[in-house]
Amino acid sequence: MRAMVCGRWGGPEQLTLTNVPEPVPKPGEVSIDVHACSVNFADLLMIGGTYQTRPELPFVPGLEAAGTIASAPEGSGFKTGDRVVAILWHGGYAEQAVASAQETFLLPAGVSFDVAAALTSAYVSTALALIRVAHLKPSEVLLVLGASGGVGLAAVQLGKALGATVIAVASTPDKLAIAREAGADRVICSADAAWKEQVLSESGSAGVNVCVDPVGGPLFDPALSTLGWGGRYVLVGFAAGQAPSIPAHRLLVKHRAVLGSSLRYFRYHDPAALRETMDQLFAWYAQGRILPRITLRLPLEATAEGLRTLAERRAIGKVVVHVREGREAPPAARSA
Numbered sequence: 001m002r003a004m005v006c007g008r009w010g011g012p013e014q015l016t017l018t019n020v021p022e023p024v025p026k027p028g029e030v031s032i033d034v035h036a037c038s039v040n041f042a043d044l045l046m047i048g049g050t051y052q053t054r055p056e057l058p059f060v061p062g063l064e065a066a067g068t069i070a071s072a073p074e075g076s077g078f079k080t081g082d083r084v085v086a087i088l089w090h091g092g093y094a095e096q097a098v099a100s101a102q103e104t105f106l107l108p109a110g111v112s113f114d115v116a117a118a119l120t121s122a123y124v125s126t127a128l129a130l131i132r133v134a135h136l137k138p139s140e141v142l143l144v145l146g147a148s149g150g151v152g153l154a155a156v157q158l159g160k161a162l163g164a165t166v167i168a169v170a171s172t173p174d175k176l177a178i179a180r181e182a183g184a185d186r187v188i189c190s191a192d193a194a195w196k197e198q199v200l201s202e203s204g205s206a207g208v209n210v211c212v213d214p215v216g217g218p219l220f221d222p223a224l225s226t227l228g229w230g231g232r233y234v235l236v237g238f239a240a241g242q243a244p245s246i247p248a249h250r251l252l253v254k255h256r257a258v259l260g261s262s263l264r265y266f267r268y269h270d271p272a273a274l275r276e277t278m279d280q281l282f283a284w285y286a287q288g289r290i291l292p293r294i295t296l297r298l299p300l301e302a303t304a305e306g307l308r309t310l311a312e313r314r315a316i317g318k319v320v321v322h323v324r325e326g327r328e329a330p331p332a333a334r335s336a
């Protein structure tokens with residue numbers, strides 16, 4: 001089968017399109033003919049050798065697989081030809097991938113493969129962060145950093161689906177326009193030196209209730225200052241490259257909390273949450289309350305180009321790799 005293979009730690013340019021043997025499923029795993037896999041920032045960390053865990057070289061990156069079941073174990077509930085999406089440790093940038101049956105989900109009829117790929121890592125992670133970690137309530141104010149990225153745009157849409165008032169922060173007017181289109185109530189440019197004061201003013205000076213942060217770096221400190229009484233700051237990632245240090249005294253008097261949220265560790269510690277979250281996302285998608293914005297669709301051999309758009313901070317919403325270009329039905333009209 002064709003796969004994009006990472007043979008040494010480095011940037012997207014060292015991924016090579018290679019013919020490799022199909023992966024062999026272990027007990028409890030299904031085999032999937034992959035049609036679509038979305039590009040995630042974590043792929044860059046994984047191929048760079050700086051992710052939380054390092055796969056053994058060589059390996060195929062790609063954190064989800066949307067496609068059809070090629071084979072499934074007895075009792076798994078899946079049969080050959082079922083349309084599914086799966087969360088992977090890696091392996092999505094290939095014509096075939098293996099996945100735990102526990103982390104494979106049947107696709108409802110209205111969900112195309114590219115929408116399924118776009119919905120999975122980014123939306124599941126963000127929904128877990130907002131619902132299970134931050135316990136965001138409908139009346140609350142949600143601050144979203146990096147609001148035009150994969151996680152950020154998902155957070156804007158999910159915040160609205162949960163009934164919150166959403167303040168979106170991004171670095172350029174174009175990115176802010178995208179966040180506004182996705183439903184943000186207020187948009188604020190992080191390039192403006194007074195962005196923190198603007199957030200405070202937009203939140204009625206009481207401060208925000210929840211901040212979801214996939215960026216870190218220089219945004220962390222001012223964003224932490226915008227948290228009001230009992231505010232929860234959820235760390236999702238550090239796309240800016242720098243994991244912030246937390247000044248403990250800034251938490252005490254306002255009863256603030258800084259929390260981490262990781263899809264990977266939900267998989268270890270609360271796997272039931274994944275299926276419940278996926279069901280919720282499919283329901284919201286069917287109701288038109290969330291709509292992944294896919295701005296770039298690429299064939300398998302152009303995966304590196306997709307990764308570069310994220311590395312160079314140019315990506316908007318989701319970039320999706322169509323692994324079997326020309327063999328999939330056209331993208332669903334409802335994906336933006």
Ligand SMILES: NC(=O)c1ccc[n+]([C@@H]2O[C@H](COP(=O)([O-])OP(=O)(O)OC[C@H]3O[C@@H](n4cnc5c(N)ncnc54)[C@H](OP(=O)(O)O)[C@@H]3O)[C@@H](O)[C@H]2O)c1
Pocket residue numbers: 039040041042045121122125126146147148149150151152169170171172175190214215235236237238239240241261262263264310311312313315317
């Ligand atoms: N914890 C989890 O379960 C989980 C799940 C998914 C992703 N993540 C993490 O969340 C982070 C974002 O992932 P993503 O897929 O949303 O990425 P993305 O689509 O590339 O978005 C990242 C955003 O970060 C901002 N940014 C600031 N400095 C940057 C830099 N030097 N390079 C790139 N972006 C920069 C950009 O927004 P502005 O230009 O507007 O600042 C960009 O839109 C990553 O660290 C990823 O590993 C974690």
